[in-house]
Amino acid sequence: SQRSQCSLGVKSSPYPATGRRFQLEDVIEAQQFDRDILTAIFEVAREMEKIEKGTPESEVLRGHLMATLFYEPSTRTRLSFESAMKRLGGEVLTTENAREFSSAAKGETLEDTIRTVEGYADIIVMRHFESGAARRAAMTAGVPVINAGDGPGQHPTQALLDVYTIEREIGRLDGISLGLVGDLANGRTVRSLAYLIAKYQDVKIYFVSPDVVKMKDDIKEYLTSKGIEWEESADLMEVASKCDVVYQTRIQKERFGERIDLYEEARGKYIVDRKVLDVLPKHSIIMHPLPRLDEITPDVDADPRAAYFRQATNGLYIRMALLKLLLLGW
Amino acid sequence: SQRSQCSLGVKSSPYPATGRRFQLEDVIEAQQFDRDILTAIFEVAREMEKIEKGTPESEVLRGHLMATLFYEPSTRTRLSFESAMKRLGGEVLTTENAREFSSAAKGETLEDTIRTVEGYADIIVMRHFESGAARRAAMTAGVPVINAGDGPGQHPTQALLDVYTIEREIGRLDGISLGLVGDLANGRTVRSLAYLIAKYQDVKIYFVSPDVVKMKDDIKEYLTSKGIEWEESADLMEVASKCDVVYQTRIQKERFGERIDLYEEARGKYIVDRKVLDVLPKHSIIMHPLPRLDEITPDVDADPRAAYFRQATNGLYIRMALLKLLLLGW
Amino acid sequence: SQRSQCSLGVKSSPYPATGRRFQLEDVIEAQQFDRDILTAIFEVAREMEKIEKGTPESEVLRGHLMATLFYEPSTRTRLSFESAMKRLGGEVLTTENAREFSSAAKGETLEDTIRTVEGYADIIVMRHFESGAARRAAMTAGVPVINAGDGPGQHPTQALLDVYTIEREIGRLDGISLGLVGDLANGRTVRSLAYLIAKYQDVKIYFVSPDVVKMKDDIKEYLTSKGIEWEESADLMEVASKCDVVYQTRIQKERFGERIDLYEEARGKYIVDRKVLDVLPKHSIIMHPLPRLDEITPDVDADPRAAYFRQATNGLYIRMALLKLLLLGW
Numbered sequence: 008s009q010r011s012q013c014s015l016g017v018k019s020s021p022y023p024a025t026g027r028r029f030q031l032e033d034v035i036e037a038q039q040f041d042r043d044i045l046t047a048i049f050e051v052a053r054e055m056e057k058i059e060k061g062t063p064e065s066e067v068l069r070g071h072l073m074a075t076l077f078y079e080p081s082t083r084t085r086l087s088f089e090s091a092m093k094r095l096g097g098e099v100l101t102t103e104n105a106r107e108f109s110s111a112a113k114g115e116t117l118e119d120t121i122r123t124v125e126g127y128a129d130i131i132v133m134r135h136f137e138s139g140a141a142r143r144a145a146m147t148a149g150v151p152v153i154n155a156g157d158g159p160g161q162h163p164t165q166a167l168l169d170v171y172t173i174e175r176e177i178g179r180l181d182g183i184s185l186g187l188v189g190d191l192a193n194g195r196t197v198r199s200l201a202y203l204i205a206k207y208q209d210v211k212i213y214f215v216s217p218d219v220v221k222m223k224d225d226i227k228e229y230l231t232s233k234g235i236e237w238e239e240s241a242d243l244m245e246v247a248s249k250c251d252v253v254y255q256t257r258i259q260k261e262r263f264g265e266r267i268d269l270y271e272e273a274r275g276k277y278i279v280d281r282k283v284l285d286v287l288p289k290h291s292i293i294m295h296p297l298p299r300l301d302e303i304t305p306d307v308d309a310d311p312r313a314a315y316f317r318q319a320t321n322g323l324y325i326r327m328a329l330l331k332l333l334l335l336g337w
Numbered sequence: 338s339q340r341s342q343c344s345l346g347v348k349s350s351p352y353p354a355t356g357r358r359f360q361l362e363d364v365i366e367a368q369q370f371d372r373d374i375l376t377a378i379f380e381v382a383r384e385m386e387k388i389e390k391g392t393p394e395s396e397v398l399r400g401h402l403m404a405t406l407f408y409e410p411s412t413r414t415r416l417s418f419e420s421a422m423k424r425l426g427g428e429v430l431t432t433e434n435a436r437e438f439s440s441a442a443k444g445e446t447l448e449d450t451i452r453t454v455e456g457y458a459d460i461i462v463m464r465h466f467e468s469g470a471a472r473r474a475a476m477t478a479g480v481p482v483i484n485a486g487d488g489p490g491q492h493p494t495q496a497l498l499d500v501y502t503i504e505r506e507i508g509r510l511d512g513i514s515l516g517l518v519g520d521l522a523n524g525r526t527v528r529s530l531a532y533l534i535a536k537y538q539d540v541k542i543y544f545v546s547p548d549v550v551k552m553k554d555d556i557k558e559y560l561t562s563k564g565i566e567w568e569e570s571a572d573l574m575e576v577a578s579k580c581d582v583v584y585q586t587r588i589q590k591e592r593f594g595e596r597i598d599l600y601e602e603a604r605g606k607y608i609v610d611r612k613v614l615d616v617l618p619k620h621s622i623i624m625h626p627l628p629r630l631d632e633i634t635p636d637v638d639a640d641p642r643a644a645y646f647r648q649a650t651n652g653l654y655i656r657m658a659l660l661k662l663l664l665l666g667w
Numbered sequence: 668s669q670r671s672q673c674s675l676g677v678k679s680s681p682y683p684a685t686g687r688r689f690q691l692e693d694v695i696e697a698q699q700f701d702r703d704i705l706t707a708i709f710e711v712a713r714e715m716e717k718i719e720k721g722t723p724e725s726e727v728l729r730g731h732l733m734a735t736l737f738y739e740p741s742t743r744t745r746l747s748f749e750s751a752m753k754r755l756g757g758e759v760l761t762t763e764n765a766r767e768f769s770s771a772a773k774g775e776t777l778e779d780t781i782r783t784v785e786g787y788a789d790i791i792v793m794r795h796f797e798s799g800a801a802r803r804a805a806m807t808a809g810v811p812v813i814n815a816g817d818g819p820g821q822h823p824t825q826a827l828l829d830v831y832t833i834e835r836e837i838g839r840l841d842g843i844s845l846g847l848v849g850d851l852a853n854g855r856t857v858r859s860l861a862y863l864i865a866k867y868q869d870v871k872i873y874f875v876s877p878d879v880v881k882m883k884d885d886i887k888e889y890l891t892s893k894g895i896e897w898e899e900s901a902d903l904m905e906v907a908s909k910c911d912v913v914y915q916t917r918i919q920k921e922r923f924g925e926r927i928d929l930y931e932e933a934r935g936k937y938i939v940d941r942k943v944l945d946v947l948p949k950h951s952i953i954m955h956p957l958p959r960l961d962e963i964t965p966d967v968d969a970d971p972r973a974a975y976f977r978q979a980t981n982g983l984y985i986r987m988a989l990l991k992l993l994l995l996g997w
Contacts (some may be wrong), residue, residue, distance in 0.1 A: 049443075052358070060400035060401070061399070061400055065400055069720075069721065070720035070721055070725055071720070072754070074746065080434060082432050082434065082435065083453060086404065086430050086432065086454065087457060089430050090402060090430055090457035090458065093402055093428045093430070094402070098753045100746050100749050100750055100753070101761070102742050102746065103429070104740060104742065104763070105742065113917075113958050113960070114958070114960045115957070115958035115959065116965075118965075119957065119958060119959065120958075122956060122976045123743060123976065123978075123979050124746065126976065126979055126980035126983060127746050127747060127750035127983060128750065150609050180961055257443075297449065297453060298443050298444070298445035298449060298450075299443075299445065299446070299449065300443070300444045305446075305448075316452045316453065316456065319452075319453050319456050320456035323456060324459060328992075334688060390729075390730035390731065391729065391730055394732055410764060412762050412765065413783060414763065416760050416762065416784065416787050417787060419760050419787075420732060420787035420788065420792075422858055423732055423758045423760070424732070431761070433764070587773075614727070627775070627777065627779065627783060628773050628774070628779060628780075629775065630773070630774045630775075630776035635778075646782045646783065646786065649782075649783045649786055650786035653786060653787060
């Protein structure tokens with residue numbers, strides 16, 4: 008991004024950063040993050056958990072404006088970002104119907120839209136239906152851009168909050184054993200998580216999925232090239248008995264088109280229920296990116312190892328950390 | 338509700354409540370309120386009317402976040418709550434398309450949605466299309482829930498603002514005579530109002546409605562059991578001449594289906610116009626939950642006894658009072 | 668407007684105006700502004716450009732609430748107003764689906780809606796699909812109303828930001844030569860601009876447009892009556908070579924109905940590209956109300972004379988100025 012020199016810009020903040028500028032100008036994809044920066048971001052996220060109302064820390068982004076430019080609705084992600092911004096005293100401009108900006112009738116380019124919105128806001132959080140849209144926005148914008156999901160592409164803040172949750176709940180990332188369960192072919196989430204976790208040592212990954220939605224070769228080859236051990240398994244119980252993290256995902260009906268029969272077969276195959284809890288080690292956790300359907304039964308929720316709602320809340324802290332870092336620096 | 342122990346929670350507010358905790362953890366239905374608590378809430382609402390910009394009172398909810406989780410749009414109710422929160426220095430997360438959370442395709446339960454949203458906000462204001470949804474949300478949530486209407490069920494803040502308006506305009510609630518006019522069969526508003534007003538002494542209620550939308554027996558029996566006098570009348574003029582309050586309502590076309598003829602007959606039957614004003618006592622008032630169609634003619638608006646726009650503004654003060662009480666206590 | 672005496676009203680602001688009350692109670696149409704008031708507003712807009720985060724000036728509207736009551740979506744205009752309000756520390760209530768207020772089924776009048784919303788907010792910014800709606804709202808409201816576009820009628824803040832941009836970029840308004848290009852028949856923007864610019868001395872206007880969308884006689888006659896020289900030209904290059912400002916507009920496809928052939932012919936006729944830049948004087952600028960399609964080629968954007976994105980940002984400053992003036996005075 009080219010930084011603007013607008014008098015409403017970052018430099019004039021009354022709450023100056025304590026020092027170093029954040030290494031990233033935008034958050035576009037998981038690959039931007041290495042171990043050191045992840046560790047540092049997670050430390051900031053931990054500080055965010057402790058912020059109390061009425062303290063100076065809760066107003067550190069006072070006077071800053073975030074635009075949520077959503078070309079497709081995603082209420083959950085939008086609310087998480089908006090809560091994060093407001094928890095730090097910042098303000099929000101919301102557009103959940105951003106397609107109007109570029110409606111077929113009017114035909115404005117994404118680049119023109121970004122040039123207009125950057126005049127209104129200090130940071131842009133964008134959700135788009137096209138892979139690569141976030142990068143195009145960041146190339147144009149003079150303010151930071153955060154990718155809140157661009158089609159089948161990336162959703163980097165989800166990947167960050169997943170890794171943060173593992174570190175937060177298990178206490179480490181090196182040496183972790185991780186069972187990825189469910190739709191591994193289409194899930195943006197598990198793919199991004201695999202990329203990020205590959206940055207750590209002695210990680211072991213188990214893929215547990217119906218045949219029609221198996222993990223694709225590109226990720227397997229990537230993991231192998233990084234020295235990450237992985238194997239496929241058809242036995243969820245056995246995998247659960249030796250994993251630190253069981254990461255369950257939703258089988259996405261919309262991917263099956265007319266083949267409802269295949270969908271029904273796939274969705275019932277690997278369910279996390281009390282039987283899985285029975286074999287799951289005491290220190291381990293169940294994760295899920297949400298929303299869930301019935302791939303985790305509700306009677307699992309009360310178990311302390313059910314980490315998925317804490318995982319959602321961790322998204323708040325990760326996004327608070329990123330907003331603070333992009334707008335004020337370290 | 339189970340209260341969360343989140344560090345962003347209520348307890349850590351920099352603006353401590355002056356003392357006692359509010360008796361209610363959630364606001365779900367009119368039946369939760371007795372005379373004493375109504376009197377106390379109305380006193381807080383009166384204080385809310387006097388709050389001026391730039392005073393500490395206008396920032397008492399600074400740092401607090403309210404989520405408006407609307408499963409069906411109701412712009413009027415949403416704006417009233419959001420204005421109330423912001424008039425007290427609080428912040429708002431808005432979702433007018435909350436159905437996406439639980440779309441058929443994705444199938445998330447209300448309970449899961451609530452568990453996610455309570456991670457983002459300190460209080461949830463929910464509008465839903467299903468009776469009982471607010472209670473389910475409150476059972477799940479670790480933060481307070483306010484019911485902003487759940488289908489044919491309850492809309493308790495409307496009932497509170499109605500009673501507050503009578504007390505504010507007439508100066509008392511005991512001994513009041515009240516004409517309920519229009520659609521008494523389907524109107525959630527008049528039914529809730531009847532429940533609440535039954536808590537007072539020497540109340541007299543007149544039902545004035547077309548035959549097809551008469552007040553149902555359950556309410557009549559309830560009033561009788563509480564010792565409230567009521568009668569049905571076909572003579573609006575006579576009722577108006579002896580009432581403190583004429584509460585007009587809209588005949589809801591959507592309830593008549595194909596029978597447009599019945600609707601047209603019903604809607605024209607009892608109109609509040611200047612002729613009604615001519616017989617209405619000087620100290621009495623006309624109320625209406627709004628929006629109105631033509632059941633009150635516009636030439637009534639200028640009369641000081643037309644209280645319906647003041648009634649709408651009273652909704653703001655009642656909601657300010659409830660938000661303050663639920664988040665900070667007395 | 669009739670001013671309300673609500674305790675949350677303007678008078679009780681903790682940040683008192685420095686003195687004089689603003690001459691206008693509402694902003695409804697371009698004709699309300701004369702040279703003197705334009706000059707004074709532009710001075711305030713210049714001050715707005717310089718406001719820095721964390722200064723008292725950036726919080727001058729703290730505690731004030733603006734309602735954006737949009738009966739048709741216009742994300743660009745809405746965001747500009749909301750950013751303006753928040754840049755001054757004010758708060759916003761958003762309604763992008765205001766039609767619900769007055770849906771056919773419910774049938775509430777605009778006047779009733781305004782009477783309700785004025786209970787929630789200190790100022791109303793309204794977009795409507797009907798010409799004259801803003802004036803009706805202002806007649807009813809006890810709080811200031813700003814017209815953010817009412818159908819084929821007016822969009823006065825766009826006209827103000829256009830004139831402000833010319834003054835800001837060229838340094839003067841008297842003696843300006845101005846080429847209006849594109850759809851001059853249907854463009855609300857160029858019509859309003861013509862009205863405003865007619866208040867200045869020695870202005871020369873060139874109309875450059877396809878035959879099917881020529882400037883209408885009423886504007887031509889108005890300009891003549893005000894002593895403004897104008898002429899029509901079919902030669903964009905020649906006009907560009909002698910203009911201070913080339914104001915390009917989008918040919919609106921929706922105006923051509925079935926006659927796509929006429930639209931295609933019209934839209935390709937006058938394009939601002941690098942060849943136009945080659946003849947455009949060094950001190951001159953290209954303006955456009957945005958969104959653009961291909962009537963300005965993207966390779967023009969990098970030229971410092973491409974003023975259209977600065978023009979959009981000027982909208983922010985003009986709206987900040989108007990909000991401040993209407994709510995606090997001079």
